Amino acid sequence: MRPLFLLTLIAALVAAPAHAARTVTDPSLPRALPADGAVSVEWTDPAQFSDLRFSNNRWEAxxxxxxxxxxxxxxxxxxxxxxxxxxxxxxxxxxQRAGRYEPGAGINYSHIRVMREIYPPRMTLNLRITGADGQVLAEGERKLSDMSYLQTGSTINTDNLRYEKRMIDDWLRRELPSPQAVARGDAG
Structure with missing residues (x-):
């Protein structure tokens, strides 16, 4: 029994540095996606994002x-x-991802993100859309949020980022309506 414990401990210690290095604030990581098609996405320093700055468990966040x-x-x-x-x-x-770490929940729960209506997902981004001729069609800051994130959507979805992704999808439907929606006069 003892050798099994030692092997497990050694495996955990070897894996720990790899896990510890996987953080959104690692300065060696790129801050942009590879150029792929007509959409480029980059981001500023994640250490300055609200999700980390105002977190009650910055390490976990x-x-x-x-x-x-x-x-x-x-x-x-x-x-x-x-x-x-x-x-x-x-x-x-x-x-700012949906939910927060609540310090009053106790040490056993400090790593659990609690979902409450007062903790909606939010995102701020700068956008520039240009036409084939280079003319700017849309430009500026966009502030995304989903204040009713707990009332909509499926409870079966287990994606940890489901609320943020749905917020992005909703915004894109408004920002880039499909040709059929434009013809109908709505934002679908």
């Missing part, structure tokens, strides 16, 4: 690659909606 995942989702969905010949450049300047 910076774990993983959630900034890259959200940027990739935005790029893929925008690419699918952007009219042919247009280009979209996005810089994400702030993210």
């Amino acid at each position: 910076q774990q993983g690659d959630w900034v890259t995942q959200l940027a990739r989702h935005l790029q893929e969905r925008a690419q699918a909606r952007l009219p042919a010949g247009q280009r979209m450049d996005v810089t994400i300047t702030d993210i």
